Amino acid sequence: MQRITAATAAPLFGTDASRRIEQAAAATLPPHALMQRAGLAVARLAMAVAPNARTIWIACGPGNNGGDGLEAAAQLQGRGFAPVVTRIGDDTRLPPDARASLQRARDAGVRFADAPPAHADLVLDALLGLGAARAPGGLMADWLRRMHAGPAPVLSIDLPSGLNADTGALSLNFLAPAAHRTQDARRLCLSLLTLKPGLFTGQGRDAAGELWFDDLAASPGDVPLTARLPGAPVPMNRRHATHKGSYGDVAVVGGAPGMAGAALLAATAALHGGAGRVYLAPLDAALPALAPTQPELMFRRPAALPLEDLTVVCGCGGGEAIRDLLPQVLGGSRALVLDADALNAVAADEALQRQLAGRAGRPTVLTPHPLEAARLLGTGTAEVQADRLRAATELAQRFGATVVLKGSGTIVAAPNQTPWINPTGNARLATAGTGDVLAGMIGAALAAGHEPMTAAWQAVWTHGERAERWPAHRPLTAGALARC
């Protein structure tokens, strides 16, 4: 069993892939062995979380997720704990593994109750796992809301019940409204057999909490991955015999009147991200040609940039004015990061879309937030958020570019490659300008010579990790994030 952290590199398997792995593993093992391993893993983690627990409420559902809970109940009872099991479902329809575990729990003397105990020191959510087919309702919904509103830690078995393993969409939102979050009890999830993408994106991170993994000693074999966790980037090795030209030139094009700050943030981030030289080409011609707090930045007119030598970060604070420059930028830039207003302009113009797709082969990274992604796909934000992996992959395929779909569990996708899901970052990043900082950081990584997917995930990982390291009592600003 291992704790999953930001530094964990691991394959992720969606529902179908996880089921294939489970079937292959079960075929080589004695009957019920996998569920016994699952129950033991759950019991071990439960004992570590609440070693002095007097009452452990285990809420079991009608399928094999419930079976894992029953197996854990038997294990805990045998170790001197006092689990109380409440169950939903019809005994005659229990799958064989779960039925065997029900018998073991009964044989061990586990207490079964019709209603949850009035007080529990730990709760195990074994209601639904991979088989969640619709939103929990009735008694199941009541129990889920009750366990997540209470003071006891909640350990979800395999998945928080109702969380879609593929998308991270939560069919019953049992999370307290954001303003009440300081009162949340500890939340944990022990993912079994495989790690699932939905745990890392959408509502998955909030629903799961602290994440643990046990592979039940089963190998994924040759089942294709659905996505990956990247692990921590290895810092770039700067050789002594290098110079500023070795780390590439970034030019930021953006900053229409009233929005100069966005371009300045991106340029600052590119500089602090290690670019050899950074140019700032504001769209507001009235701007002074110097940023006094950032004298390293060199100001140029957009038309004077030698695009074919540059990594261009385009769009930050670009407003409407960016549209007229896009044909040149798309056609000429050696490497390109398209953000914000540049993405909106592309979304509104089919000629620009064709030009963007025509860059295939030249490094290109698009950094939409969900609304920008929705505009590019011609759909709505809710549809994008309902399946972030699919939205990012579809955009990457459509435009032949690397796509960074921002938000909790940022997705990095590229044509015909397994997507990455970024595990770092938090809601302190929900402040104006942090996206501009990310675009600048990706620009610096591209300019240093990383291929686009690597440049993107490394910058996204680092950007999120900076927010996690930021002291809890100090608000994070985009300017500070750019200078970390």
Ligand SMILES: NC(=O)C1=CN([C@@H]2O[C@H](COP(=O)(O)OP(=O)(O)OC[C@H]3O[C@@H](n4cnc5c(N)ncnc54)[C@H](OP(=O)(O)O)[C@@H]3O)[C@@H](O)[C@H]2O)[C@@H](O)CC1
């Ligand atoms: N076999 C093994 O050895 C191992 C199995 N493992 C474990 O098995 C889990 C997968 O088990 P599973 O396939 O039985 O699915 P599960 O999540 O229990 O749910 C299916 C049941 O729920 C029902 N149902 C669905 N939605 C509902 C709703 N909203 N409200 C009410 N009911 C609802 C659905 O009914 P139906 O849709 O048919 O009406 C069906 O009865 C996996 O996540 C892992 O924990 C692993 O530990 C490895 C070892």
Ligand SMILES: Nc1ncnc2c1ncn2[C@@H]1O[C@H](COP(=O)(O)OP(=O)(O)O)[C@@H](O)[C@H]1O
């Ligand atoms: N709740 C959150 N959890 C993790 N990352 C977040 C969260 N909110 C925002 N971010 C990150 O902050 C950045 C915001 O970018 P964006 O929406 O473009 O903002 P802006 O346009 O103000 O710069 C993205 O990298 C996004 O992934």
Ligand SMILES: [K+]
């Ligand atoms: K569960």
